[in-house]
Structure formats: structure tokens, C-alpha cells
Amino acid sequence: LRFMRTIRQFNYTVQVLGLGEEWKGGDVARTVGGGQKVRWLKKEVEKHKDKQNTVIMFVDSYDVILASGPEELLKKFSRFSHRVVFSAEGFCWPDQRLSSKYPAVHHGKRYLNSGGFIGYAPEIHAIVKQWKHKDDDDDQLFYTRIYLDKEQRRKFNITLDHKSHIFQNLNGAIEEVVLKFEKSRVRVRNVAYDTLPVVIHGNGPTKLQLNYLGNYVPTAWTYEHGCGICDDDLLDLSDEIVCLCVFQPTPFLEEFLERLATLNYPHTRIRLFIHNNVVYHEQHVERFWTRHRSLFPGVRTIGPEENLRQDQARTMAVEACKKDVSCDYFFSIDSDVALTNPDVLRILIEENKSVIAPMLSRHGKLWSNFWGALSPEGFYSRAEDYIDIVQSKRVGVWNVPYITQVYLIRGETLRSRLSAVSLYQQEGMDPDMIFCKSVREQGVFMFVSNRDEFGRLVSSTSYNISRLHPDMWQIFNNPVDWREKYIHENYSKIFEDDENFIEQPCPDVYWFPAFSDRMCDELVETMEDFGGWSGGKHNDERLSGGYENVPTVDIHMNQIQFEKEWLKFLKDYIVPVTEKLYPGYSPRAVMNFVVRYRPDEQPSLRPHHDSSTFTINIALNRKDIDYEGGGCRFLRYDCKVESPRKGWSFMHPGRLTHYHEGLPVTRGTRYIMVSFVDP
Known part of the structure; x- marks a missing residue:
């Protein structure tokens, strides 16, 4: 061709x-x-x-x-x-x-x-x-x-x-x-x-x-026209097998699975092959299948109890497509791939290539799912145009020697030019290297497309599944996925000129969306799972002076090893709001904790000034559903906020002007997240 x-x-x-x-x-x-x-x-x-x-x-x-x-x-x-x-x-x-x-x-x-x-x-x-x-x-x-x-x-x-x-x-x-x-x-x-x-x-x-x-x-x-051949020989849709591979604990796996249900492709044409080799993720796979089993006509699930190696599982999946003449395409996706473009299958099939991958990279990094060149030994070598392709300065469909993590193979190619080839199994080599070497040796071209924005790669390093909700700790390694899961859907509207999502229920008390419901729930569950609530006494060994003037029943962020992640959240999401409200001010937070109010424990908080220049106060659950009563009254202005919104944050001055009290909780349990800024 x-x-x-x-x-x-x-x-x-x-x-x-x-x-x-x-x-x-x-x-x-x-x-x-x-x-x-x-x-x-x-x-x-x-x-x-x-x-x-x-x-x-x-x-x-x-x-x-x-x-x-x-x-x-x-x-x-x-x-x-x-x-x-x-x-x-x-x-x-x-x-x-x-x-x-x-x-x-x-x-x-x-x-x-x-x-x-x-x-x-x-x-x-x-x-x-x-x-x-x-x-x-x-x-x-x-x-x-x-x-x-x-x-x-x-x-x-x-x-x-x-x-x-x-x-x-x-x-x-x-x-x-x-x-x-x-x-x-x-x-x-x-x-x-x-x-x-x-x-x-x-x-x-x-x-x-x-x-x-x-x-x-x-x-x-x-340079003048970009890709001149990308629209040649486009193709229509076909049936295919989608192989989902979970070989290691992976952040945001639930979101990875849910994206399958939102693919803009006839689900009746998709048969799933799911290989999960991680016990921790069995719950996620089970929940996904329970919710969406009606969408897909067939599924084969291989769990960790079968102790199948990666190369064996991949071979099993690809052989299923080889043997089934109605399998027009084989689509392989590893769990560390975030395909956010619902049209990805349509786009790749239309490109009409024997083997093609969507170009993905880790957010803000050059680490991607393809190599532009190989060393004489067959390993990675930086191609001259690699950076321009990864950064989409050059857009097209590129013939490359190595692809990994997600790719589409034409079924006819599997049953002809690749029929007698072992695509994943060879002693002493990783399955991805074996796959690409086998395809190259048969003279089959592999392509990667960056014509569209397909998504990104997820980093699985430093993923600690001993935590109750380990995704919460991923704000550094996977900031985009963290934002999509844990930041309020309307947060970005704070900065739109034609919208004003910052409210002022009381003088100099600002109110804006911060957390998603999921973040609120997981933060509360993490605190309750930890269980080390303070007794609400004046004596507090966690503080440098050992004394708290206005004690609460709380857990500090450093007690759950979440302090630096919380400070990163404040820097990335609260500081921009602060700069919008107080231009030129650069805040620093030191005291960060979750407070619990209960009628039989500590129902309210006496009038006080916060030990801060200003305070961040985020509601973590819902009034009239999770608890009754509660709220906050600013005494100087005789102004109450009695119906806090879950996931919304108050920002108000602390030690000088805003003398306030926590109103009594009469039923249930109320949780709030508090940060003292510049105490």
C-alpha cells in the first residue's frame, strides 16, 4: 500500500x-x-x-x-x-x-x-x-x-x-x-x-x-498540511474481542472499567475477555460486571485464583479471536490506560490498519505507549520526531517499531500473516517485546495515531493497596485522574468570567464547590477506619505546646500520612481561589484535620476565633440526611449558615474578625474538614 x-x-x-x-x-x-x-x-x-x-x-x-x-x-x-x-x-x-x-x-x-x-x-x-x-x-x-x-x-x-x-x-x-x-x-x-x-x-x-x-x-x-494520508482507505465498524488486562494493582481501576460502558460503539458487537491477576481488584471487576452485564453479549473472566501468567492470558485471548471468524478485531487494553475518548474504537477501526494504537502518555511527561526507534539490541532509542509526536506538535498516523498497553489488531491479520506466530510467549522476554518483535518479523506494520486526543497513561508506581482508599493518595502521580474523581464537577466554573460560583452567605465568608461526593465519602471512611479520634480535651499531645484552647473531636491529616497530599490539594485548588479573592496573597496551611460532631460526643463548638489568618471549612456529608442541626454562626454579624452543602468549602477570616461558633448537631454525625491557614 x-x-x-x-x-x-x-x-x-x-x-x-x-x-x-x-x-x-x-x-x-x-x-x-x-x-x-x-x-x-x-x-x-x-x-x-x-x-x-x-x-x-x-x-x-x-x-x-x-x-x-x-x-x-x-x-x-x-x-x-x-x-x-x-x-x-x-x-x-x-x-x-x-x-x-x-x-x-x-x-x-x-x-x-x-x-x-x-x-x-x-x-x-x-x-x-x-x-x-x-x-x-x-x-x-x-x-x-x-x-x-x-x-x-x-x-x-x-x-x-x-x-x-x-x-x-x-x-x-x-x-x-x-x-x-x-x-x-x-x-x-x-x-x-x-x-x-x-x-x-x-x-x-x-x-x-x-x-x-x-x-x-x-x-x-x-508542516503545511499535517497528515496527508490519514483519511485514505477509511473503514466501517465490525465485531471485536476486547481484552482487558489487570496485571498489577492499578489506581482508578473502577473508572477504567466504567469507561467501557460509555464507549460510543455498539456493545452487542463487543465480547469481553477480562484477565485480573490482582486479588484487591476482584471487588472492582465484580461491581462493574454486576452493573453492566446486560450491555455485553459475552464475557470470559480469568481471576487471580487461576494463577495465569500475563503471556498465557494474552495468548488465550488472542487465540479466541484467531479461532472465531466473526472476530474482525482484537482490542487489547491494560489497566493503566485511561481511554477518555468514547469514540476510540470507531477512530482506530476507520484508520484501516492491521495493527494500530492510540497515542497516550503520562500527564505532563514524555513517557508514552510507543517507541519511535529501536537500538541495535532491539530496545528503546529516541527517534528524532518522538517528542514532537508525543506533544502533538506533529499530528498524524505514524509507522513505529514498538507499541504497548493498548492496541487494535485486525482479526484477518491474526488469522493469516500472524496465524503461526507466538505473539506473547518466548523465554526470557517480556510479552510486549515479544509481541512487537513477532509482528515486525512478519513484515506487519504497527502504527500509532495522535490525530485525536485519546486519553493518558496512569502511573502505577507507589500505589499502596493496604490503604482503605488508595486512590486518594494519587494526587502527585496521577493528578488528572485524581481531579476527575475527587474535585467537584463545578469547581472550574469558579474561574469563568461569565459565571460566579463563589457565594457570600455572610460578610467576608466565601462559599464555593471543592470536593466531589466521592472525596467526601472516602475521606470520612478513611478517618473512621483509622479510628484515632481525639477526645475533645484541652490537653492534646499532637500539638507542640500540648494544649488546645478550643478542642474538637478530630483526626489530623498527618496521623493518616495524608499531610503532603492535603497540602498539594490546597496548593492546586484552594490557593487559586485565594488569589482570585485576595490577589497577591500567598497562604501557607499548617493545621489540617477532620472534625466529628455527635449529640452524644461533642455536638457543638463554643464561640471562638480560629488560630488562623483565614480558615478553610469543607462539609463532608449532608444535612437532614446524615445529620440534623449543625451549621455555623458568625456572632459579630449575627449571620448563620445552617445548611452546609456537601463538598462545598467556606473560606473566612480567622483570629481577628470572624468570631463564630459551631451550632449543635441534634441527630446523626456531622463531619467537616478544616485547615487553618497561616496560624
Whole structure:
């Protein structure tokens, strides 16, 4: 497809040789061979042997792209003043003993490469009609012997393209090649010889570099128009198996599962394969399936009790798709993927690729789910365009050597080109490395798309499942997920010019949304689970002076190891509100605690000034449902707030002006979160 796209773009006349025929030319990727190509060419050029002015170019197709059109090609060919021009490379293959017989070359590549040549039809015919060998004999050795024969070289007027005017073989020359961005198109430039070759050949082990160049050349991606091929050959929807993999404790797994139910894709076409290897997450998987089992026609769940390894589970899932001809696509998602775009399946299927992944990265970081290049050992190497792709400065669909965590595979590809391949199981290698290596070795391209915003990767480091609600501690590692789960849905409206969500129920008492219901509930549950409530006495060993003037029944944030997370919350979400209300003021909070009021314990709080410059007071549960009574009265203004809203925060001055009291709770339990700022 890639080769033919460039053929069509430049309007070449092309004849494909051997299409649909069985390959008998040997394993040319590992050893000699390729003679079958000469036999095919010999048969074809018989039709043109008497056409004196007809020019024929022969190239491989699967590892070739064209960078310019016939006019430039013929102009460059004519400048050689030879009847036949072969491409050149820096290696004498397949017989190094012939090296000394080559004519000396002082500047340029010395040795013949048979992957591309151009010449007049009579000479090409005269050369290939000499072929009388087997299909798996070596084509390059055949052409080399003709070229090294001085008489034949003179007779057919053969030369080599030593400086890549027409042909650029990449093997041994990757460092010589760069992209040259012209107006509305991209060329490959050989900086060693300052040439712009027409034919780019990813010979030998340079297929991945050709894939990289093919992401741009000739108009696949340009600065002027972005991705020029992304809308080609789009496809409609199909049935698929979705494989969900939970191999480690993962933050925000409930949200990960819930996003499946919101996919903008017919759920009747989705069959789920869920592999959960973590006991802690069994509750989350069970709750998800209880809520949404009616959406999906079929599910296979593998739990931790089956003790299945990652490679075994992935193999089981992919084999299910291979065996089911109605499985048009296999979609694999790991639990540390947050797919927030509900159209992700539609978008990936429409791209019509054999293997494709949505581009995702960790928030604010360059860590992503793809590699743009590989080291010689097959591990990560930074590609020149990697940062621009991750940061969406270059947008398109990119041919890459490695994808992980989430990807879509066409079922037909699994049942054909990948049918006999073990995609995940190989001793001594991680399943993701095995998968990509296996796909690459079968010549199947892997793509990553950053044309749309798909979501992000979740960091699973430092995730402590010994806590009751471990997601609460993820404000540093996964700030976006933390915000979506724990911050009030209307918080952002505080800063919109046309909306005013900051209310003033009393003079200089500001009231605004802060926490989601989920944060309120989990904070209360965490405190009750901890259970170390103070006795509401004046003597308090937690304080530096050991004495509390206005005691409450409370638990400090540092008692549950949540102090730095709470200060991060104040910095990210309360300070911006403070700066809106008090421009130029930079606050610092020291006292942070949850207070509990009960009729039989401490129902109220006597009139007092807070030991603060100003105070943050967030209601954690609901009046008239969880408790009755309660509220706050500011005595100087004789102003009461008797119906606090769950998740909303008060912000009011402390020690100087706002003398206040906590009104009695008459039933149930009231919880509030308090921060003294600048005490």
C-alpha cells in the first residue's frame, strides 16, 4: 500500500511482477536468494526488447518508497550518460571475495545493489535473458558478475549510482540520510553527497528506518498540511474481542472499567475477555460486571485464583479471536490506560490498519505507549520526531517499531500473516517485546495515531493497596485522574468570567464547590477506619505546646500520612481561589484535620476565633440526611449558615474578625474538614 501510494501520487506506469504467485526465491532476509525476481523480469521485458527509447526501472516494492516523479527520475538518469544504472551500497554482498575486482571509487559507494536499477529496454532484456539459474539462487550475485565483466560492462554501458542521485540504499547509510522539508512535501537528503534520491530502499536491517522516513515522504506529513494520508482507505465498524488486562494493582481501576460502558460503539458487537491477576481488584471487576452485564453479549473472566501468567492470558485471548471468524478485531487494553475518548474504537477501526494504537502518555511527561526507534539490541532509542509526536506538535498516523498497553489488531491479520506466530510467549522476554518483535518479523506494520486526543497513561508506581482508599493518595502521580474523581464537577466554573460560583452567605465568608461526593465519602471512611479520634480535651499531645484552647473531636491529616497530599490539594485548588479573592496573597496551611460532631460526643463548638489568618471549612456529608442541626454562626454579624452543602468549602477570616461558633448537631454525625491557614 505504501509503495503503491507513492506510485499513484507521481503517476508512474507500473507493472507488478509475481503478484499472487508463491514465493520460491528463498529467505532473502537471512541468506542469499531472490533469483525468482530475475525470472519474472526476464519474462516481462521480452515484450519490450525492441523498444529502443523505452526506459525501465526495476525496484523491490515492500521496502521501497518513491520521493519524486518520472520527470526528475529521467532527467537524473540522462545525466549519467549510461544505458543502465544500478544502485550502489557500501557492502560487497553476497561474495566479499569479489570486492577487489570492483573498479576503484574515490568518493561514493563502491558495490552493486540489485534492489533497484534503471535502463533502456534492449539492454535490460539482454542482461536478464542470460538468467538460467534456480529461483532461490542469488539475483545480486548474478548482476554483480555481469557488471564485473569488463566486456559486458562496456557492451551494456553499465554504471553504478555511487552518490545516490537516483537510488538511496539505507543499509550502512542511515547516518547519511536526513529529512528535508520542502514546501508541501518532504524529501530524503543524502548529506554525504548532497543529493536528493528518487528511490528510497530499506534494504537489509533498515526496514524500521524506512518506516520512519515513510511517515513523511513524500507528502505523508508536511508542516503545511499535517497528515496527508490519514483519511485514505477509511473503514466501517465490525465485531471485536476486547481484552482487558489487570496485571498489577492499578489506581482508578473502577473508572477504567466504567469507561467501557460509555464507549460510543455498539456493545452487542463487543465480547469481553477480562484477565485480573490482582486479588484487591476482584471487588472492582465484580461491581462493574454486576452493573453492566446486560450491555455485553459475552464475557470470559480469568481471576487471580487461576494463577495465569500475563503471556498465557494474552495468548488465550488472542487465540479466541484467531479461532472465531466473526472476530474482525482484537482490542487489547491494560489497566493503566485511561481511554477518555468514547469514540476510540470507531477512530482506530476507520484508520484501516492491521495493527494500530492510540497515542497516550503520562500527564505532563514524555513517557508514552510507543517507541519511535529501536537500538541495535532491539530496545528503546529516541527517534528524532518522538517528542514532537508525543506533544502533538506533529499530528498524524505514524509507522513505529514498538507499541504497548493498548492496541487494535485486525482479526484477518491474526488469522493469516500472524496465524503461526507466538505473539506473547518466548523465554526470557517480556510479552510486549515479544509481541512487537513477532509482528515486525512478519513484515506487519504497527502504527500509532495522535490525530485525536485519546486519553493518558496512569502511573502505577507507589500505589499502596493496604490503604482503605488508595486512590486518594494519587494526587502527585496521577493528578488528572485524581481531579476527575475527587474535585467537584463545578469547581472550574469558579474561574469563568461569565459565571460566579463563589457565594457570600455572610460578610467576608466565601462559599464555593471543592470536593466531589466521592472525596467526601472516602475521606470520612478513611478517618473512621483509622479510628484515632481525639477526645475533645484541652490537653492534646499532637500539638507542640500540648494544649488546645478550643478542642474538637478530630483526626489530623498527618496521623493518616495524608499531610503532603492535603497540602498539594490546597496548593492546586484552594490557593487559586485565594488569589482570585485576595490577589497577591500567598497562604501557607499548617493545621489540617477532620472534625466529628455527635449529640452524644461533642455536638457543638463554643464561640471562638480560629488560630488562623483565614480558615478553610469543607462539609463532608449532608444535612437532614446524615445529620440534623449543625451549621455555623458568625456572632459579630449575627449571620448563620445552617445548611452546609456537601463538598462545598467556606473560606473566612480567622483570629481577628470572624468570631463564630459551631451550632449543635441534634441527630446523626456531622463531619467537616478544616485547615487553618497561616496560624
